[in-house]
Amino acid sequence: MTDPSDTSLGDTPPEGTHDQDYNFAYLDEQTKRMIRRALLKGLAIPGYQVPFASREMPMPYGWGTGGVQVTSACLVPDDCIKVIDQGADDTTNAVSIRKFFERTAGVRTTEKTGEASLIQTRHRIPETPLEEGQILVYQVPIPEPLRFLEPRETETRKMHALEEYGLMHVKLYEDISSHGHISTAYAYPVSVEERYVMDPSPIPKFDNPKMHQCPAVQLFGAGREQRIYALPPYTDVVSLDFEDHPFTRLRNDGVCGLCGADDTYLDEVIMDDEGTRMFVCSDTDYCATRIEEAAE
Amino acid sequence: MNPIFSVRDITKFYGNQKGCEGVSFDLYPGEVLGIVGESGSGKSTLLNVISGQLEPDQGDVLFDTRHAGMVSTTAMAEPERRMLARTDWAYVHQNPRDGLRMAVSAGGNIGERLMNIGARHYGDIRETASGWMGRVELDTGRIDDRPSTFSGGMQQRLQIARNLVTGPRLIFMDEPTGGLDLSVQARLLDLLRNLVRELGLAVIIVTHDLAVVRMLAHRVMVMQRGQVVESGLADQVLDDPQHPYSQLLVSSILQV
């Protein structure tokens, strides 16, 4: 995102590079401005959920409409975008969203994490560390970390406003007392700058530490729930835990069967009906790059 | 000694129907005040107003805070009032279901208030919860069981433990023995009396049951049609009621 208040963004895309039936990156400029205002507010109050008038998008709610709207509001013609779902560039929904922006914005696309100026993701943070100047856009299904403890929006907003987060720890307490572990494996709640408790979207808790002090801008869009929130670069993001039951990352302790990495998040692939399994990196770009480098 | 809690000329109407009118009293640390009356007498309205759940039409409620001394709780901002409600105040509901989280274990129920005010050590929270289960005579082996598996009397004792764990100085109780069998009631009253004495708690207890008042309260206020008709030392009022309505209440219990 260059200067989000610069409303001329996207007004004059290079002609012929995107579908001329639609405005650059699909949304009209008025809507983009509204979303940029929400993004700015979110960046100013890290972890706070900003209500925004989410639009109907030409893809279903729950399939990344929040992320798509945020991306649309951030894109400029010389952006280069990467879209991943489950860490992979080639999963169907990632392909579909990438095609959408190819068509409506005519921007360059890439599978390389390092080359992308904007990455839209569902459920993962890339293994390659992000850098300053990059934007990571998360697709968020349920932005409210307290939702499953307290279904009422009026009540949860009050709890955030008054920093009443005891209930969140009651949930973690219950996990430990019944399982011996905190049994939240993904969408693991975090505390942002010691103020707002935030849902990191359903990334595995393995990815949680990557949010802390990240040099890139992290933007979260929940289309159906009409919420945007954000983490500016170098924000403190701490996973909730107890002093005597500290947060731990969780991964299968195997190595990737393709590239041999032993520190990445692995997908389990079932090879036959006899129970043979293989583990491979969920981040396909990271894995492929390692294989290429090994071949050189 | 200064009062810990002071109620001044509290009036609450619902439309043109009277809830309670012109109620004033002071409560001192360690004192137990019983508010008695039949249903519709205004005692529950009064309790809701003075515990900050309803706004009065008129009057003021003052509490002796730790930091700023006597402060009007009706003029307090909501965050402060909510903070008070989870630290220095406690509220024991008639129905334990209203005061407990039924889907959370006994330990979690007791620990919640601690976690609300920042406790972050699982082992310590658990130990404190277990200690309180012992104090209210609950089997500590059931710390991970949900309250739905407890009897009514056990649930009520759990609710009391959950409320007392943060060391509140003022407790509101709404018919705490309401739905319980007589023998269970006696045990609970005995427990309450000991805890109140041990911890030096100030208590406001609303009940229609004069036996509860006789057992627990130092002072008593009799309410009828929204107004206080008689107040005084508990024994005095119960043994020698002056107002005809108090006399009626006392005689009706004697017949039981």
Place this chain on the structure above:
Amino acid sequence: MYVAVKGGEKAIDNAHRWLGEMRRGDRRVPQLETAQISEQMTLAVSRVMAEGSLYDAELAALAIKQARGDLIEAIFLIRAYRTTLPRFGYTSPIETARMRCRRRVSATFKDVPGGQILGPTFDYTHRLLDFKLLAESEDEQAEEAIPQDSADVPHVLGLLDRDGLIQKEHRTDEEPVDITREPLEMPASRAARLQVLARGDEGFILGLGYSTQRGYARNHAFVGELRIGLVDVEMEIPELGFAISLGVIEVTECETVNQFIGSKTEPPQFTRGYGLVLGQQERKSIAVALVDRALRWKELGEDFLGAAAQDEEFVLYHADNIQATGFVEHIKLPHYVDFQSELELVRMIRKDAEAAREKADD
């Protein structure tokens, strides 16, 4: 040897081609024209316009055709298209009191000024399959009788209002919120509630309305008046200084009369539930009125009985079928990563539990 799955892009292209093929069906059967849909499937078109919240019969017909008759999919197409349309401004409120009624019935009075108009209704048809329609024969022609001017069709509930028997509605010149332009926040205004209900899913609202009749927040409703007809849409043009007519739309309006015994704040009187829906949407408008009335408990000083139809957040956050269908169906998207994380956790907990059991056995 495992090779990372590729080919998502090709799979999608092929799926789209196949979908087109399935939509067309047997090519010996003539292709459906959108005019046939907009003329002969008018109630489906009405629903798509109402829940898509875009009054355009031709586009609704196109959406129905493209969606292979899946009305929620068609509504989705309309909504997505609607988002891209520029917003010129807001029209003046439509005057339903001046509706040119095609149908108008009251269940509370035997006769009312302006009369009862049965109109084109299924109500008294016997639900027997009409096999004549299998053959391509023309129906008998009926004369359509829409009064041109209906200043003489006053609202039935206005008659009760004159006697002070029905609760006065709070009159305001406040600009109502636009739920398609502002995020829905709770507690919602009645205007916002009625908008959400008007474009909410017919089945969901129907079920909720039904639940109020079966005792979940029962509010004893009668249809005071139901009217379907045409109204003018006008817009004030500041540059001109007067209102110009933009066209005519069909709407369905239902007002229920609800018994009310009075509460702490209100005297005994009748109260009103209100439903207004685009197009001919009789069932929906009645259901909207029932749910509207149930949601008014707080304003009328009634008790919250824990019924779904009284619960504003529950009703408003779950009424939209485009939101609902997206989220319900999204669980078929890949969730490998989350599932893997759960898998590792369950394995870890099981290992601990087994170790504990072995230790206990020793």
